[in-house]
Amino acid sequence: MAQAPKIVFGAAGVAAFSSEQLSEIFDILDKHNVKEIDTARIYGPSEGVLANAGAPKRFTIDTKAVGFAPGSMTKQGIIESIETSFNELKVDQVDIFYLHSPDPNTPIEETLAGLQEVYAAGKFKRFGISNFRPADVQKIYDIQAAAKSVLPSVFQGNYSAVSRHIESDLFPLLRKLKISFYAYSPIAGGFLVKDAKSLREQQVGGRWGKDSPIGDMYSKMYTKDSMLNALDEWEAIAKDADIPKASLAYRWIAYHSALKAAEGDAIIIGASRPSQVEDTCSYIEQGPLDAKIAERASALWKNIEKDAPIDNWNSHASLKE
Numbered sequence: 001m002a003q004a005p006k007i008v009f010g011a012a013g014v015a016a017f018s019s020e021q022l023s024e025i026f027d028i029l030d031k032h033n034v035k036e037i038d039t040a041r042i043y044g045p046s047e048g049v050l051a052n053a054g055a056p057k058r059f060t061i062d063t064k065a066v067g068f069a070p071g072s073m074t075k076q077g078i079i080e081s082i083e084t085s086f087n088e089l090k091v092d093q094v095d096i097f098y099l100h101s102p103d104p105n106t107p108i109e110e111t112l113a114g115l116q117e118v119y120a121a122g123k124f125k126r127f128g129i130s131n132f133r134p135a136d137v138q139k140i141y142d143i144q145a146a147a148k149s150v151l152p153s154v155f156q157g158n159y160s161a162v163s164r165h166i167e168s169d170l171f172p173l174l175r176k177l178k179i180s181f182y183a184y185s186p187i188a189g190g191f192l193v194k195d196a197k198s199l200r201e202q203q204v205g206g207r208w209g210k211d212s213p214i215g216d217m218y219s220k221m222y223t224k225d226s227m228l229n230a231l232d233e234w235e236a237i238a239k240d241a242d243i244p245k246a247s248l249a250y251r252w253i254a255y256h257s258a259l260k261a262a263e264g265d266a267i268i269i270g271a272s273r274p275s276q277v278e279d280t281c282s283y284i285e286q287g288p289l290d291a292k293i294a295e296r297a298s299a300l301w302k303n304i305e306k307d308a309p310i311d312n313w314n315s316h317a318s319l320k321e
Contacts, residue, residue, distance in 0.1 A: 001287045001288070002255050002287070002288055003261040003262075004254040004255060004261060004267075004284050004285075005183075005254060005259045005260070005261045005265040005266050005267050006034075006035075006036070006261065006265075006266045006267075007032065007034045007266065007267055007269055007280075007281060007284065008034070008036040008037070008038050008062075008182060008266045008267070008268045008269070009025070009029055009034055009036070009037045009038065009059075009268075009269060009270075009277070010037075010038050010184065010268040010269060010270040011037050011038060011039040011043065011046045011049075011050055011055075012039070012040070012043045012046060012270060013043075013046075013270060013271075013272065014039075014046050014049045014050060014053075015044055015045045015046060015049050016272070017049075017274075019052075019053060021273070021274050022049070022053045022055075023053070024274040025271070025274045025277050026053070026054075026055065026058060026059075028274060028277045028278050028281065029059070029277065029281075030058070031281075032281035032282075032285070034059075034281065035059055035060055036059060036060045036061075036062065036095070036266070037050065037055055037059045037060070037061055037062070038062045038063075038156075038182070038268055039061065039062070039063050039064075039089075040063055040064035040067075040098070040100055041063065041064060041065060041066045041067075041081050041084065041085055041100070042064070042066060042067060042068060042100065045088075047063065047085055047088035047089045048088040048089075050089060051088060051089045051090040051091075056089055056090065056091050060095045061089060061091065061094050061095065062094060062095050062096035062097070062098070062128070063082075063085045063089070063094050063096075063097060063098070064097070064098035064099070064100035064128075064130065065077070065078050065081040065082065065097070065098065065099055065100055065115075066081045066100070067099065067100025067101035067103070067130075067131075067313075068100065068101050068313065069103075070103055070104050070105040070106075071103065071105040071106060072103060072106075073099065073103035073106045073110075073111040073114075074106050074110055074111070074114065075110050075111070075113045075114035075117070076114065077106075077114065078111060078114030078115050078117075078118065079114050079117060079118060082097060082118050082123055082124070086123070092123070093122060093123055093124060093125070094123070094124050094125075095124065095125050095126055096124065096125070096126045096127075096128040096154050097115070097118070097119075097123070097124035097126075097127065097128065098128035098129060098130045098154075098156060099111065099115070099128070099129050099130065099132070100130050100131065101130065101131045101132075101313045102131065102132055102136060102313065108136070108139065108140060108143070109143060112140065112143055112144065112149070115127065115150075116144075116147070116149045116150065119149075119150045126153050126154055127144075127150045127151065127152045127153060127154075128152065128153070128154040128155065128156060128182075129152050129154075129155055129156075130155065130156040130157065130184075131156075131157065131158075131311050131312065131313035131314065132155075133170075133310075133314065134169050134170050134173050137152070137155065137170070137173060137174070137177070137179075138173060138177075140152055141177055141179075151177075152177075152179055153178070153179055153180065154179065154180050154181075154182055154264075155170070155174055155179050155180070155181050155182070156181075156182040156183075156184055156268070157170065157181065157182075157183065157184065157311055158183075158184055158185050158309065158310065158311035158312060159181070159183035159184070159185070159186065159253065159257070159258075159259075160183075160185055160186050160187060160188040160192065160249065160253060161188075161192065161234075161249060161252050161253065161257075161297055161298070161300060161301070162188050162191065162192065162222070162227065162230060162234075162300065162301070162304060162308055163185070163188060163308050163309055163310070163311075164257075164301050164305075164308070165305070165308065165310050166310070167258050171258050175263065180263055180264030180265055180266070181258075181259065181263070181265045181266075182265070182266040182267075182268055183253060183257075183259060183265070183266070183267050183268060184268045185312075186249060186250060186253045186267050186268070186269065187246060187249040187250070188222060188249075189208075189214075189218045189221075189222070190208060190218070191218065191222040191227075191231065192231070192234060192245055192246070192248075192249040193244075193245045193246045193249070194208070194231065195235075196228045196229075196231040196232045196235065199222075199223050199228060199231070200223075200228055217312065221309040221312075221315050222309065224307040226303060226304045226306075226307045227304055227307055227308065229303070230300045230303060230304045233296075233300060234248070234297070234300065237293060237296050237297055240293070241289065241290060241293045244279075244283075246279065246280065246283065247283040247286070248289070248293070248297060250267070250269075250280055250283045250284050251283060251284065251286065251287070251288065251289050252289060252294060252297050252298070253267060254267060254284045255287065255288035255289065255294075256288065256289060256294040256297070256298060267284070269281075
């Protein structure tokens with residue numbers, strides 16, 4: 001059986017869990033040989049919750065500088081961000097330290113100067129970037145290479161069966177530069193497990209509720225007519241395969257996408273309850289989809305390409321500035 005990319009647990013929502021639930025999640029991750037947890041400065045109390053639950057003693061931790069806020073990624077901003085993360089996580093080093101998003105108000109050279117300073121101090125092992133477009137990835141790489149500074153080795157980006165623009169422009173560059181890809185939103189923020197009728201009628205709650213910032217973002221990114229029509233077909237494909245829609249999504253990205261385990265790629269999974277972590281890991285362990293089912297799932301892209309989002313920054317946050 002083809003080897004799936006490794007699984008990383010995304011900790012954006014861990015503050016909603018009780019200590020007992022977090023302990024259960026950690027045990028499930030151990031059971032499925034998941035060794036890495038992804039967090040960020042902007043994920044509310046996530047870093048502190050992880051520390052209090054003992055996560056840094058059991059797992060490799062990755063975090064991100066403050067992002068999605070113009071002017072936040074100055075040299076001093078980078079230095080202060082990682083120090084705040086360390087205070088919250090109660091660690092003195094992380095594995096991957098990401099630039100979470102572009103900062104249109106700060107020259108990238110200044111941002112990288114701050115990043116290099118904290119790298120030289122031994123505060124992180126690998127340099128990651130997230131939500132940047134290909135030209136910016138190349139620019140960052142070139143600046144770092146010319147200065148003989150730490151090179152980016154991981155890119156974290158939005159990727160799913162309904163968000164595939166990066167296959168044609170970003171992936172070829174990452175492969176050339178030997179940069180691994182970590183996929184966030186492999187179920188499109190939950191879109192691929194939603195009911196299209198409920199979305200059309202705006203009868204959804206939780207983080208998709210129209211009154212929440214996250215719900216507003218996902219609604220604008222995913223609820224165009226072509227996307228909802230694709231969701232109808234997605235549900236039909238899952239029904240024909242006799243598998244849950246989530247299984248279709250996770251197995252597609254694990255075995256039928258551009259991700260490659262040999263390149264160090266990963267799938268970042270989230271959950272609203274411990275049982276979802278177990279389900280997701282088990283889905284991926286079931287292996288590739290039937291060839292005809294995978295072909296139908298992949299074919300949806302041609303009908304939605306013009307409307308599909310790129311990522312949470314380029315398709316939403318940056319447009320609000």
